[in-house]
Amino acid sequence: MPVVRSRARVNERNDMLDLPLFVREEALCAQVDPDLWFEVNDDLMKEAVSICHQCPVMAECRQFSIDHRVYYGVWGGMTGPQRRRKYRIREEDDETFDQVA
Known part of the structure; x- marks a missing residue:
């Protein structure tokens, strides 16, 4: 499994390049x-969230x-x-909305 985690981290870092330049x-x-x-260390993760x-x-x-x-890493304080x-809440909200509509 460590290989998957490493690949996921590389993909997430690449996502950073998709952020708008500003x-x-x-x-x-x-x-x-x-x-x-x-x-994955809680103390370091808290430091990232604080920044x-x-x-x-x-x-x-x-x-x-x-x-x-x-899905991985600290982004926007989360x-x-x-x-x-x-995401789960959002998906549930979408399903509820579809049922009402």
């Missing part, structure tokens, strides 16, 4: 070791990660598990 230029994460954003909460483009980054269903929970 977001990448202003993002605080660009000034820090990229490995910090894909940490995000000070970032001027946190909202844009978070929305990008949600729109593109980025961890992977937090985003996955949000």
Whole structure:
């Protein structure tokens, strides 16, 4: 399984290149070791989230990660598990909306 995790991290890092240029230029994460954003250590993950909460483009980054269903790493002040929970809620909301419509 470590190979899959490594491949996933590479793919997530490549996703960062898809962020709009203005977001990448202003993002605080660009000034820090990229490995910090894909940490599994809780203390380091909290450090990454803390940096995000000070970032001027946190909202844009978070929305990008949600729109593109980025499952790994810290994006927009949210961890992977937090985003996955949000996706489930969003999918359930979509199903409920479809049933009502």
